[in-house]
Amino acid sequence: xxxxxxxxxxxxxxxxxxxxxxxxxxxxxxxxxxxxxxxxxxxxxxxxxxxxxxxxxxxxxxxxxxxxxxxxxxxxxxxxxxxxxxxxxxxxxxxxxxxxxxxxxxxxxxxxxxxxxxxxxxxxxxxxxxxxxxxxxxxxxxxxxxxxxxxxxxxxxxxxxxxxxxxxxxxxxxxxxxxxxxxxxxxxxxxxxxxxxxxxxxxxxxxxxxxxxxxxxxxxxxxxxxxxxxxxxxxxxxxxxxxxxxxxxxxxxxxxxxxxxxxxxxxxxxxxxxxxxxxxxxxxxxxxxxxxxxxxxxxxxxxxxxxxxxxxxxxxxxxxxxxxxxxxxxxxxxxxxxxxxxxxxxxxxxxxxxxxxxxxxxxxxxxxxxxxxxxxxxxxxxxxxxxxxxxxxxxxxxxxxxxxxxxxxxxxxxxxxxxxxxxxxxxxxxxxxxxxxxxxxxxxxxxxxxxxxxxxxxxxxxxxxxxxxxxxxxxxxxxxxxxxxxxxxxxxxxxxxxxxxxxxxxxxxxxxxxxxxxxxxxxxxxxxxxxxxxxxxxxxxxxxxxxxxxxxxxxxxxxxxxxxxxxxxxxxxxxxxxxxxxxxxxxxxxxxxxxx
Numbered sequence: 001x002x003x004x005x006x007x008x009x010x011x012x013x014x015x016x017x018x019x020x021x022x023x024x025x026x027x028x029x030x031x032x033x034x035x036x037x038x039x040x041x042x043x044x045x046x047x048x049x050x051x052x053x054x055x056x057x058x059x060x061x062x063x064x065x066x067x068x069x070x071x072x073x074x075x076x077x078x079x080x081x082x083x084x085x086x087x088x089x090x091x092x093x094x095x096x097x098x099x100x101x102x103x104x105x106x107x108x109x110x111x112x113x114x115x116x117x118x119x120x121x122x123x124x125x126x127x128x129x130x131x132x133x134x135x136x137x138x139x140x141x142x143x144x145x146x147x148x149x150x151x152x153x154x155x156x157x158x159x160x161x162x163x164x165x166x167x168x169x170x171x172x173x174x175x176x177x178x179x180x181x182x183x184x185x186x187x188x189x190x191x192x193x194x195x196x197x198x199x200x201x202x203x204x205x206x207x208x209x210x211x212x213x214x215x216x217x218x219x220x221x222x223x224x225x226x227x228x229x230x231x232x233x234x235x236x237x238x239x240x241x242x243x244x245x246x247x248x249x250x251x252x253x254x255x256x257x258x259x260x261x262x263x264x265x266x267x268x269x270x271x272x273x274x275x276x277x278x279x280x281x282x283x284x285x286x287x288x289x290x291x292x293x294x295x296x297x298x299x300x301x302x303x304x305x306x307x308x309x310x311x312x313x314x315x316x317x318x319x320x321x322x323x324x325x326x327x328x329x330x331x332x333x334x335x336x337x338x339x340x341x342x343x344x345x346x347x348x349x350x351x352x353x354x355x356x357x358x359x360x361x362x363x364x365x366x367x368x369x370x371x372x373x374x375x376x377x378x379x380x381x382x383x384x385x386x387x388x389x390x391x392x393x394x395x396x397x398x399x400x401x402x403x404x405x406x407x408x409x410x411x412x413x414x415x416x417x418x419x420x421x422x423x424x425x426x427x428x429x430x431x432x433x434x435x436x437x438x439x440x441x442x443x444x445x446x447x448x449x450x451x452x453x454x455x456x457x458x459x460x461x462x463x464x465x466x467x468x469x470x471x472x473x474x475x476x477x478x479x480x481x482x483x484x485x486x487x488x489x490x491x492x493x494x495x496x497x498x499x500x501x502x503x504x505x506x507x508x509x510x511x512x513x514x515x516x517x518x519x520x521x522x523x524x525x526x527x528x529x530x531x532x533x534x535x536x537x538x539x540x541x542x543x544x545x546x547x548x549x550x551x552x553x554x555x556x557x558x559x560x561x562x563x564x565x566x567x568x569x570x571x572x573x574x575x576x577x578x579x580x581x582x583x584x585x586x587x588x589x590x591x592x593x594x595x596x
Contacts, residue, residue, distance in 0.1 A: 057134065081142060085124045135162065140158055156177065212580060217573070219363055226259045228256075232254050239393045239413070241413070250272055251353045254353075271295055277349075315355050336402075347393075349392070349393045363575065371432060379425045380424050381422035381424075383422045413458065415458075420452045427521050427562050429519060433514070437510065453470035454467075455468045456468075464545075470487070474527070476504045477507060502523075518566070525560035548589065562576070
């Protein structure tokens with residue numbers, strides 16, 4: 001070492017004579033060894049990266065095959081592979097085991113599909129898929145799980161292989177397996193064992209629409225309005241049951257509103273409450289909710305000018321309530337219309353509302369120097385406090401005395417709704433007009449009383465036929481007094497219909513106390529008509545009380561309009577009052593649990 005150092009110092013001191021050939025060769029040899037080592041390491045690393053990429057693609061293909069198989073109808077899956085699949089004979093993974101073909105000692109179910117049949121990915125069971133530069137052979141096998149041919153359980157295997165020389169000794173094969181089982185009651189050629197529901201589908205809704213009376217037209221000097229409305233109370237409850245149960249309810253109070261051009265509608269009342277319950281574990285919510293409401297004091301909606309006005313009066317104090325539960329019990333009370341709570345642990349929903357005060361739409365006009373006073377366009381009195389509108393839905397899996405009386409198996413779903421509407425008066429004369437020329441006039445043009453209806457519907461096993469009952473009567477001025485007719489049933493004599501409408505005579509009054517003042521009233525009003533429909537299931541043995549759908553409907557007790565015109569040479573008021581008191585409906589549907 002001392003000599004080596006002395007030589008270096010001598011070179012520095014005496015000049016630049018360079019390294020010897022031996023020294024240069026040693027240095028170059030070291031560099032070459034290091035570069036070869038680096039190149040080898042990089043080659044191995046790149047090969048491993050390539051293999052990992054290929055294996056990742058193979059895993060993706062295998063998972064895709066498994067998901068494709070799981071998406072097939074179970075009846076297709078259990079048929080297995082095709083005995084006419086030519087790729088089976090060339091597949092060395094499939095061996096003979098007695099009279100069966102086996103994969104890894106488990107028998108393969110084979111079915112005689114016609115030649116040319118394709119069922120991805122079972123027929124043909126071998127396919128070639130290219131991803132990037134690599135071609136993969138993908139094979140799918142269906143075998144009886146643990147060789148048990150009676151358990152209705154199958155093993156599905158996806159085997160993906162590819163040719164590669166990048167990593168000697170490394171496996172170029174990926175295998176993914178899953179076990180598929182479908183219990184009794186879940187088989188269907190239209191479904192597969194994972195997405196297919198094993199439960200029956202049941203749906204019910206009980207509804208009392210928010211009926212309304214709409215007023216359009218014009219009154220002298222009153223600002224233009226598009227529509228003025230009187231709204232009745234309403235209810236709705238519904239439930240849907242399959243894998244999970246969901247129940248919703250809502251109730252509306254009565255009220256009034258006015259829609260003016262270019263602005264949003266203005267309301268007094270028409271308040272809504274809601275309830276809801278479900279037992280979906282994916283989005284946990286309440287399994288019980290009960291809500292009540294009371295309508296506070298309200299202000300009248302008025303529009304007026306120098307010579308006229310329009311006034312809408314809502315009902316204060318209306319009450320509402322709704323309950324929804326997926327498990328009706330004493331701690332989750334859900335009463336029916338009779339106040340009896342459901343305690344069977346099954347889904348239940350109700351909704352109710354009661355109009356407490358009077359709903360009214362009226363107008364006034366001034367004719368020359370005289371105020372003709374206020375006239376009623378429409379007025380609805382409150383029904384009895386014991387007669388709220390009510391809607392109810394309920395599921396039963398065992399019979400009840402008043403619903404689903406013979407149910408069993410999949411059970412039954414029930415819906416009902418009831419409604420009572422207070423006395424309805426349409427069109428009175430202005431308060432200061434002299435009605436003496438109208439013989440027998442009792443202060444109103446049309447009046448509807450005793451309006452009450454109810455509907456019931458059931459679907460499922462052991463159900464009753466739907467029902468719809470309704471009552472009510474109408475009285476209208478006939479020129480010498482009043483004609484009274486039932487809204488439902490036969491219409492004959494003075495109550496006979498013309499083009500579906502009651503024959504209500506027009507009224508023309510020339511006011512003897514106000515020169516040139518006239519009042520003209522005309523009405524076009526039709527009675528309501530209930531309807532029921534249902535579909536009885538066809539099955540063997542016979543099931544006469546199993547219904548797949550059922551519907552009971554009671555439309556508005558009356559439907560039509562009254563045209564009201566006040567004139568004095570010119571038109572002082574021209575108003576049309578259109579009446580639709582809403583539809584009462586109970587609707588249910590049922591689909592049996594799938595069976596093989």
